[in-house]
Amino acid sequence: MSTTPPAIADSKQPATSPSRRELNKAATRQAISDAALQLLRSKGPGNFTVEDIAEAAAISRRTFFNYFSSTEAALASVTHGFLDNALAQFRLRPADEPILESARAALVQLADPMTVAPMAELYSLAQSNPQLNRSELEAWDHCTAQIIEAARERFARTSGGELDELYLRALAGSVISCGKAAMDVWFAQHGADLSAKSLSKLRQLLIDAMGLLGSGFTPTANLSTDRH
Amino acid sequence: MSTTPPAIADSKQPATSPSRRELNKAATRQAISDAALQLLRSKGPGNFTVEDIAEAAAISRRTFFNYFSSTEAALASVTHGFLDNALAQFRLRPADEPILESARAALVQLADPMTVAPMAELYSLAQSNPQLNRSELEAWDHCTAQIIEAARERFARTSGGELDELYLRALAGSVISCGKAAMDVWFAQHGADLSAKSLSKLRQLLIDAMGLLGSGFTPTANLSTDRH
DNA sequence: CCAAGAACTTGCACAGAGTGTAAAAATGCA
DNA sequence: TGCATTTTTACACTCTGTGCAAGTTCTTGG
Numbered sequence: 001m002s003t004t005p006p007a008i009a010d011s012k013q014p015a016t017s018p019s020r021r022e023l024n025k026a027a028t029r030q031a032i033s034d035a036a037l038q039l040l041r042s043k044g045p046g047n048f049t050v051e052d053i054a055e056a057a058a059i060s061r062r063t064f065f066n067y068f069s070s071t072e073a074a075l076a077s078v079t080h081g082f083l084d085n086a087l088a089q090f091r092l093r094p095a096d097e098p099i100l101e102s103a104r105a106a107l108v109q110l111a112d113p114m115t116v117a118p119m120a121e122l123y124s125l126a127q128s129n130p131q132l133n134r135s136e137l138e139a140w141d142h143c144t145a146q147i148i149e150a151a152r153e154r155f156a157r158t159s160g161g162e163l164d165e166l167y168l169r170a171l172a173g174s175v176i177s178c179g180k181a182a183m184d185v186w187f188a189q190h191g192a193d194l195s196a197k198s199l200s201k202l203r204q205l206l207i208d209a210m211g212l213l214g215s216g217f218t219p220t221a222n223l224s225t226d227r228h
Numbered sequence: 229m230s231t232t233p234p235a236i237a238d239s240k241q242p243a244t245s246p247s248r249r250e251l252n253k254a255a256t257r258q259a260i261s262d263a264a265l266q267l268l269r270s271k272g273p274g275n276f277t278v279e280d281i282a283e284a285a286a287i288s289r290r291t292f293f294n295y296f297s298s299t300e301a302a303l304a305s306v307t308h309g310f311l312d313n314a315l316a317q318f319r320l321r322p323a324d325e326p327i328l329e330s331a332r333a334a335l336v337q338l339a340d341p342m343t344v345a346p347m348a349e350l351y352s353l354a355q356s357n358p359q360l361n362r363s364e365l366e367a368w369d370h371c372t373a374q375i376i377e378a379a380r381e382r383f384a385r386t387s388g389g390e391l392d393e394l395y396l397r398a399l400a401g402s403v404i405s406c407g408k409a410a411m412d413v414w415f416a417q418h419g420a421d422l423s424a425k426s427l428s429k430l431r432q433l434l435i436d437a438m439g440l441l442g443s444g445f446t447p448t449a450n451l452s453t454d455r456h
Numbered sequence: 457c458c459a460a461g462a463a464c465t466t467g468c469a470c471a472g473a474g475t476g477t478a479a480a481a482a483t484g485c486a
Numbered sequence: 487t488g489c490a491t492t493t494t495t496a497c498a499c500t501c502t503g504t505g506c507a508a509g510t511t512c513t514t515g516g
Contacts, residue, residue, distance in 0.1 A: 021463070021512060028464095049501060060466050065503065098447065137365045144405075165416070169409035170437045171445050177372075177401030185394045209398045216444035217399050219326065249483065249492070256493095277472065288495050293474060 029067050031057045036074040037122070045129035072135035075122060079136055082119045083143040086110055087150065095154050103175045104210040111203040113194050120192045140180055147172040178209035257295050259285045264302040265350070273357035300363035303350060307364055310347040311371040314338055315378065323382050331403045332438040339431040341422050348420045368408055375400040406437035
């Protein structure tokens with residue numbers, strides 16, 4: 001790693017940030033994450049050490065810890081990427097749209113092969129491992145916190161002030177729980193199948209989950225459309 | 229610890245299980261948990277080791293690990309106790325009652341001083357610490373899984389077969405999220421205040437959260453009763 | 457272009473977590 | 487009481503996570 005990248009004639013410098021330093025850091029970070037995932041694939045959870053990851057990423061053990069606080073954290077960057085994506089979609093929605101509708105739209109955006117693939121793989125590999133599952137939980141929780149922030153801003157922008165903390169937190173938590181439930185069901189039924197058919201099923205599950213939430217889980221009228 | 233308990237004339241042996249061995253184990257487990265909590269109080273999160281806990285509980289370091297897999301796990305037994313309690317309440321509800329109503333009833337049962345006190349203390353002490361928060365999350369997740377089981381059994385008993393996995397998981401996850409949201413708001417507003425007034429507020433928050441869930445988070449009609 | 461300084465990497469050392477193993481102590485049972 | 491079973495304990499060992507100081511690489515201003 002970082003043995004003087006071959007100084008490509010850097011013709012354009014897109015406005016501000018991507019300095020050499022930042023590019024290197026991003027690359028290293030990615031290399032670590034990739035190496036960790038590769039080892040997870042080849043050796044299985046719990047059967048490799050930080051030293052192994054460092055070696056595979058061609059950095060020192062110490063540098064690994066400059067980037068991630070643990071093996072799990074390195075792997076969880078996949079999940080974080082996935083959820084950050086969801087959050088970004090959510091923030092793009094118009095501020096006057098109902099939260100649930102925004103959530104539905106944001107989640108449906110995720111059901112595309114490129115986005116879901118890494119998540120699906122990590123999910124299946126992590127299944128058996130308690131440690132990994134804990135960091136997955138943490139990632140979802142982190143996302144919940146960010147949704148709360150996003151929704152808070154949105155409310156502040158539209159309705160002046162005085163919003164109900166309970167409403168905010170309960171809603172954000174439920175949205176995430178339902179999103180997670182949909183993915184759990186999908187994983188359970190389809191494993192790592194990323195075919196168009198399977199992905200459309202995922203989309204439908206996400207929509208249905210938001211529908212359940214929006215209708216207060218009325219036990220009658222067993223929700224919407226084409227459950228095979 | 230375990231230096232031959234003073235052989236109290238064990239007049240009654242309640243039916244089956246509580247043998248001397250099991251009693252000792254339960255006592256040791258409790259002693260460890262207590263010692264850990266005590267250290268958390270006196271030194272703050274992250275400022276004591278497993279060895280410290282073991283010493284305080286008068287056992288060896290190795291024995292600690294026979295009971296708990298980490299410091300956090302020892303502390304999380306508080307939360308597990310709290311949530312197991314909730315689950316037990318849930319299971320006591322009649323099988324034909326709507327799930328949300330059962331959840332509401334079960335959660336309200338928890339808003340009593342003896343039950344909430346340890347949870348509230350742990351919550352405030354754990355606030356700052358990432359490690360502790362992770363095991364808290366894990367505890368809530370574990371509870372979600374058990375609620376799913378409980379609800380599954382209930383459905384199986386009443387409605388024959390064929391129930392919707394998505395419905396089950398989304399509902400259970402949302403119920404837990406809302407319960408957690410209510411507790412979060414309560415903690416944020418009342419800290420460790422266990423007065424009757426504060427507890428009645430907690431009850432109301434729990435009821436309101438279930439109400440929100442049952443009404444599909446309709447943004448209009450800002451829910452029910454006496455907010456502060 | 458280059459020197460000074462900022463940012464990053466690395467090796468080293470060290471405290472602590474977790475686990476296998478085998479011997480010792482406690483407990484259960486006949 | 488004596489033997490079988492379970493639990494505790496000491497010990498050794500690997501791995502994690504972090505502080506520190508010396509070495510590298512990048513940035514920036516002259």
